[in-house]
Amino acid sequence: MNQHNQSFSGGVFHPSIPGGRAGAEITINRGEIIAYTQCDGQPVFSIPINQCQLDLGGASGRMLFCRTPDGQLTIFSEDKHFAQALDLHSGGLLGNQINTLKRAVRSESKKLGFWILASSLACALILFIGYFAMLWAAKATIASLPISIDEKIGKLALDSMDVGKRLDSAHPASKLVQSIVDKLQPHAAIPNMKFKVIVVEDPQVNAFALPGGQIVVFTGLIREATSAEQIAGVLAHEMSHATLRHGLQSVSQSLGIVAAIQLFVGDIGGLVALGAQIAQQSILTSYSRTSETEADLEGxxxxxxxxxxxxxxxxxxxxxxxxxxxxxxxxAWISTHPQHSTRIENIKNHQKSFPATQYEPLDLNLKEAQEAL
Ligand SMILES: [Zn+2]
Incomplete structure (x- = not known):
């Protein structure tokens, strides 16, 4: 097609047209932009190229408008060759205007790219915050629940575990552990938590707490300790898992928060059993590192x-x-309580924040308890 006969589909704005607007076939000829309208009487409009003022717009942002300086007449087309033809026929007169518009389009698409990136980042940030808000909400929910739920789950978990032969509560080792728990109890974060000590005859150097405050101590741990204070250290850590309600937190993480809330507020029968199973697993494996650190510091x-x-x-x-x-x-205890070097450091550093006090040795006979084992 000959350049001079090139035509573009577009339209015209002019007050003389009914409704102010009409579709048109546009050509460029003898220094003029000519629009042949398709409405009644088929009036023809034209703008000398050297008077044309260009602008971009429309829904796509790519509609090229050519206006008379008084703004009365506008001829427009979305044809991508329209700008090229204008540039060519204007003998370079419209080159500057076209380049300015092209730059504006490029910077718009850059801006769009920026906003797409920014909104993706914002979405990621919202998800990230949402995740922590959910963890926080789960913690807050757990904190508001009655301790009786911890006790139910703990009891069920212990009943379904084969912990081994339990020592009589009158045994010197049981009495020693009970005395330590009694001494620590008044300082527990949950004052009305009923701690119950169960000493099990087992060579493992191990101890664990169940949700609700039952604490299982293996005789291996009592045998290996070189002071009653060391046993107190382990017990304080385990009691803290119970008062910080780490068992319920594991349950809520495993069941999902929604199911956990159902468990906590609704009909709890079947779900308690499931919760007990999960609590048991998390005790036998290990709590999260965050929970372990919390238990160390609280202990x-x-x-x-x-x-x-x-x-x-x-x-x-x-x-x-x-x-x-x-x-x-x-x-045993080490495998469920890793990173001991870091933990020793953490405890030492945390201790520096405590007010000065005079520590007192425990008036307990560890040797006698060990000999009775
Ligand atoms: Zn622990």
Whole structure:
């Protein structure tokens, strides 16, 4: 097609047209932009190229408008060759205007790219915040629930576990552990939590707490401890798992928050059983690292409040670390409580924030308890 006969479909705005607007066939000829309208009488409009004022717009942002300086007449087309033809026929007169418009289009698409990126980042941020808000909401929900739910789950979990032969509560080892728990109890974060000690005859150097405050201590741990304070350290840590309600947190994480809330507020029969199973698993494997750190720091606080040096807790970690190779069963508590070097450091640093106090040695006979085992 000859350049001079090139035509573009578009339209015209002019007050003389009914409705102010009409579709048109546009050509460029002898220095003029000519629009042949398709309405009654088929009036023809024209604008000299050297008077044309260009603008971009329309829904696509790519409609090229050519206006007379008084703004009365506008001829427009979306044809992508329209600008090219104008540039060519204007003998370079419209080149500057066209380039300015092209730059504006480019910067618009850059801006659009920026907004797409920015909104993607905003979405990611909202999801990220939402995740933590949900964790926080789960924690807040758990904090508002009655302790009786922890107790139910804990009891069920223990009943379904084969922990082994339990020592009589009158046994010196049971009495020793009970005395330590009694000394720590007044300083527990949940004052009305009923802690119950169960000493089990087992060579494993291990102890764990169930939701609701039942604490299982294996005789291996009592045998290996070199002071009653070290046992107090482990007990304070385990009691803290119970008062910080880490069991319920594991349950809510495993079941999902919605199911967890159902469990906590609704008919709890079947779900308690499921919760007990999950609690049991998380006890036998390990709590999250965050939960372990929380239990260490809260345990150190309890020990300090009970005038027992929190160093005893760190000391016990050190002892287990040393004995790791010597006694195979020492591995039990260590395997569920990794990163002991970091934890010893954390406890030491945390202790610096406590007010000065005079620690008192526990008036308990560890040797006698050990000999009775
Ligand atoms: Zn722990």
């Amino acid at each position: 150190a606080r309890m020990l300090h409040a009970a005038k027992i040096d929190p160093q005893a807790m760190a000391e016990f970690f050190g002892l287990l670390k040393e004995k790791e190779g010597d006694i195979p069963d020492a591995i």
